Amino acid sequence: MNAVTRGIRNAFRNIIRTSSIVIILGLSMGLALSMLIANKAVGDKIVAVKASVGNTVTISPAGFSNFSQVNNALTTSQLTKVNSLAHVTQLSENLTDRLTTIGSSQTSNPFGGGNSSSSNNQTSLSSPVTLNPDSGGGGGGRLFLSGGGGLPANFSPPISIIGTTAPNQINGTDITISSGKSINGSLDSNNSLISQDMASKNNLKVGSTFAAYGANLTVAGIFTTTNRGASNSVIISLPAEQRLSGQSGEVTSAIASIDSIDNLSSATSNIKTTLGSSADVVSSVDQANQAVQPLNSVKSISLYSLIGAIIAGGIIILLTMVMIVRERTREIGVLKAIGASNLRIAIQFMTEAVTLTLMGSAIGMALGAVAANPITRLLVTNSTSTGTPGVGGGGGPRVGGGGRGAFGFVRNNFSSIHAAVGWNIIIDGFIAAIVIALIGSGVVSLFISKVRPAEVLRSE
Amino acid sequence: MLQVKNLKKSFKSGDTIVAAVNGISIDVKDGEFASIVGRSGSGKSTLLSLLGALDKPTSGEIKVDGQDITSLHDRELIKYRCQRIGFVFQGYNLVPNLTAKENVMLPMEFGGVSKNERQKRAQKLLDQVGLKADKQKRKPAKLSGGEQQRVAIARALANNPKLILADEPTGNLDSQTGEMIFDLLHSLSKTEKTTIIVVTHDQAIAGKTDSVFKLKDGKLDKRNK
Ligand SMILES: Nc1ncnc2c1ncn2[C@@H]1O[C@H](COP(=O)(O)OP(=O)(O)O)[C@@H](O)[C@H]1O
Ligand SMILES: [Mg+2]
Numbered sequence: 001m002n003a004v005t006r007g008i009r010n011a012f013r014n015i016i017r018t019s020s021i022v023i024i025l026g027l028s029m030g031l032a033l034s035m036l037i038a039n040k041a042v043g044d045k046i047v048a049v050k051a052s053v054g055n056t057v058t059i060s061p062a063g064f065s066n067f068s069q070v071n072n073a074l075t076t077s078q079l080t081k082v083n084s085l086a087h088v089t090q091l092s093e094n095l096t097d098r099l100t101t102i103g104s105s106q107t108s109n110p111f112g113g114g115n116s117s118s119s120n121n122q123t124s125l126s127s128p129v130t131l132n133p134d135s136g137g138g139g140g141g142r143l144f145l146s147g148g149g150g151l152p153a154n155f156s157p158p159i160s161i162i163g164t165t166a167p168n169q170i171n172g173t174d175i176t177i178s179s180g181k182s183i184n185g186s187l188d189s190n191n192s193l194i195s196q197d198m199a200s201k202n203n204l205k206v207g208s209t210f211a212a213y214g215a216n217l218t219v220a221g222i223f224t225t226t227n228r229g230a231s232n233s234v235i236i237s238l239p240a241e242q243r244l245s246g247q248s249g250e251v252t253s254a255i256a257s258i259d260s261i262d263n264l265s266s267a268t269s270n271i272k273t274t275l276g277s278s279a280d281v282v283s284s285v286d287q288a289n290q291a292v293q294p295l296n297s298v299k300s301i302s303l304y305s306l307i308g309a310i311i312a313g314g315i316i317i318l319l320t321m322v323m324i325v326r327e328r329t330r331e332i333g334v335l336k337a338i339g340a341s342n343l344r345i346a347i348q349f350m351t352e353a354v355t356l357t358l359m360g361s362a363i364g365m366a367l368g369a370v371a372a373n374p375i376t377r378l379l380v381t382n383s384t385s386t387g388t389p390g391v392g393g394g395g396g397p398r399v400g401g402g403g404r405g406a407f408g409f410v411r412n413n414f415s416s417i418h419a420a421v422g423w424n425i426i427i428d429g430f431i432a433a434i435v436i437a438l439i440g441s442g443v444v445s446l447f448i449s450k451v452r453p454a455e456v457l458r459s460e
Numbered sequence: 461m462l463q464v465k466n467l468k469k470s471f472k473s474g475d476t477i478v479a480a481v482n483g484i485s486i487d488v489k490d491g492e493f494a495s496i497v498g499r500s501g502s503g504k505s506t507l508l509s510l511l512g513a514l515d516k517p518t519s520g521e522i523k524v525d526g527q528d529i530t531s532l533h534d535r536e537l538i539k540y541r542c543q544r545i546g547f548v549f550q551g552y553n554l555v556p557n558l559t560a561k562e563n564v565m566l567p568m569e570f571g572g573v574s575k576n577e578r579q580k581r582a583q584k585l586l587d588q589v590g591l592k593a594d595k596q597k598r599k600p601a602k603l604s605g606g607e608q609q610r611v612a613i614a615r616a617l618a619n620n621p622k623l624i625l626a627d628e629p630t631g632n633l634d635s636q637t638g639e640m641i642f643d644l645l646h647s648l649s650k651t652e653k654t655t656i657i658v659v660t661h662d663q664a665i666a667g668k669t670d671s672v673f674k675l676k677d678g679k680l681d682k683r684n685k
Contacts, residue, residue, distance in 0.1 A: 006557075009557060331556070334549075334555065335555070336541075337512070337514055337547050338542070339541045339542025339619070340538075340570050341538050341570075344570065452515065453509075454506075454514040456514070457627050
C-alpha cells in the first residue's frame with residue numbers, strides 16, 4: 001500500500017459518484033475525440049483536394065450558368081490568343097449542347113431552359129438515363145417537374161453532346177476507351193465517342209451510325225467512365241460540333257493547362273487580361289479553395305468543439321477534485337498529523353484524478369470510435385448542402401460544360417471522407433486526458449497544502 | 461524530556477485576538493504519564509497541537525530532548541511528527557477507506573519502513589492493543605468506538621515514538637470502555653517506556669496519572685503531584 005494504490009482505491013470509494021463522473025467525463029472526452037478525428041479527416045481531405053486539382057485554368061463565358069447554357073459564347077479566335085500565352089501548355093476547348101430524342105415528348109420540357117441554339121438538335125439516340133420522378137435521387141439525379149405531374153410515357157431525357165479538342169475526358173474526369181479508338185478533337189469529322197451505357201441502350205457497336213442534327217454520326221469508340229453524368233454524353237470533335245450546331249467559331253468553355261503550379265496565378269491573370277470582361281477565368285486552385293470552403297468551416301467548427309470539449313473535461317475533473325478534497329479535509333489533516341508530506345498526499349489525490357480520467361477516457365474512446373464517423377458525416381453534409389454552387393445536387397441530365405467539372409469532382413470526394421481512429425489519435429487522447437487530470441489535481445495540491453493539521457483537533 | 465517555556469499562541473478571529481495559550485511553562489520527565497485538565501476552551505487542544513508540531517506557537521519555546529522544535533523547517537517538522545510523536549484523537553480519526561491494519565501501517569509507510577516489516581509490526585501492535593485478528597481486516601465503520609480507539613492507539617505507537625499526545629481519547633466512549641482505553645494507555649506507557657500526555661475531562665482518570673496540569677484561560681492554573 002502506498003500513495004498510488006491508495007489513490008486508485010479512493011477512486012472507487014463512492015461507486016455511484018465515480019460512475020456518474022466517469023460517464024460525464026466519458027461524454028466530453030468522446031466528443032473531444034470525435035472532433036479531433038473529424039478535424040483531422042476534414043483537414044486531410046482539404047489537403048488532398050487541393051493537391052489533386054492540378055494546375056489548370058477554367059475559362060467560361062461571363063455570366064455562364066448551367067441552366068442557361070447558351071449565351072454569349074467564347075470564340076475560337078479569342079482562345080487562340082490564350083493558347084499562345086506563356087506557360088499555357090495545352091488548351092482544351094469545348095462546345096456543349098443538348099440533343100432531344102426524335103419522337104420523344106418535349107412539348108413541356110421538364111428541365112426548363114436548356115434549349116439549344118439550333119432548332120434542329122434532335123437525335124436518333126435514346127438516353128440510357130432512366131428517370132423515376134417518384135424517388136427524387138433515383139436514376140440520374142434529383143428532378144423537379146415544373147407544374148408537377150408525371151413524365152410522358154415516351155419521355156427520354158436530353159442527351160449531352162460535347163464537342164471538344166480534348167476527347168480524352170468529360171467534365172475533368174478521364175474516360176477509358178473500351179472498344180474502338182478515340183477521335184481527333186481538332187479534326188472536323190462525323191466520328192463520335194459514346195458511353196458503354198449509351199451503346200447498350202441503343203444497340204450500337206463500333207462502326208454503327210446514328211442521327212444527330214440531321215446528319216449521320218459514326219461510333220468510332222465506346223468509353224467507360226466513373227463520372228455518372230458522362231454516360232449520357234456523346235463526344236465529337238470541336239469543329240464537328242461547331243459545324244453541326246451552326247455555332248461556327250464558338251466555344252462554351254475551355255481549360256488551359258499551365259506548365260507548373262508556381263506559374264498558375266500569373267498565368268491566370270494573364271488570361272484574364274487577354275479575355276477581358278467577356279470571360280470568367282478561374283484557376284483550379286481558386287476553384288478548389290472555393291469548393292473546400294464548407295470543409296474549412298467544418299474544420300473550424302470541429303476545432304472549436306474539440307477545444308470546448310477538452311475544457312469541459314478539464315473543468316469536470318477539476319470541480320470533482322475540489323469537491324473530493326473539501327470533503328476529505330479532515331482526512332488530509334490526519335494524514336499530515338501522523339507524518340505525511342504535502343507531496344505524498346498530493347500524489348495520492350493526483351492518482352485518484354488520473355484514475356477517474358482514464359476510466360472516463362476509456363468510455364470516451366469507445367464513444368469517439370463509434371461516433372466519429374457519423375459526426376464527421378453530419379458536419380460535412382450539413383455545411384456542404386448550403387455551400388457553394390456545384391457542390392450540392394448535380395448528377396444525371398445536368399452535364400455541364402467542362403468548366404464545372406472540378407466542382408463535381410470535389411463534391412464526389414466529400415462523400416469519401418472517412419474519419420479513421422488511429423492509434424496515434426488514441427495515444428494523443430490518453431496523453432491529453434492525463435494532462436487534464438494532472439492540471440486538475442495540480443490546483444487541488446494547492447488546497448491540500450493549505451489544510452492545517454491542527455484543525456483535526458478542533459470541533460470533534 | 462519535554463520542557464515548555466512561556467509558550468504563547470493566539471488566534472485572530474475577526475477583529476479580536478484570542479490568546480488560546482497564554483504563557484505556559486511545564487516540564488515532563490522521560491516516561492512520565494501526565495494529564496492536562498481544564499474547562500472547555502481553556503487551551504488544552506491548542507497546547508497539544510503545539511507540542512505535536514501541528515501548529516507553530518506565536519512565541520515561547522518547546523524543547524524535546526533538548527532540541528527546540530519551534531525552529532524546525534517544514535521537512536524536519538514532518539519527520540518530527542512522523543517519528544517522534546504519536547497522536548490519539550477524541551474522534552479516532554482513522555482513514556475510513558483503509559482497514560484497521562492498513563491504518564496502523566500508514567505512519568510506517570511515511571517513515572520509510574519496508575512493507576514486510578510494516579505488516580508484521582502492525583499485526584503485533586494490534587494484537588498488543590487487543591484487537592482480534594478477524595477485526596484487523598475490517599474498515600473503521602465496521603468497528604465499535606472502543607475498537608477504533610484501540611486501532612488509533614496502535615497507529616500512534618507504529619513508529620515507536622518518544623511522546624504520545626492524546627486529546628480526550630475517552631471522550632466519545634462510555635465510561636467502562638473509556639476506562640479500558642485509559643488502562644491500555646497506562647500500561648503501554650510502562651511497557652513501551654513512552655512519555656504520554658493525555659487531555660481529559662474525567663477527574664477520576666486524571667487522578668491516576670503521574671502528574672496533572674490544570675489549565676485556565678490559556679494559563680497553567682496549578683500543577684498537582
Ligand atoms: N484556529 C483557531 N482560530 C480561532 N480561535 C481558536 C482556534 N483554535 C482555538 N481557538 C480558540 O482558542 C481557545 C482554546 O481552544 P482549545 O485549545 O480548543 O480549547 P480546549 O481544547 O481546552 O477546549 C478557544 O477560545 C478557541 O475558540
Ligand atoms: Mg479540545
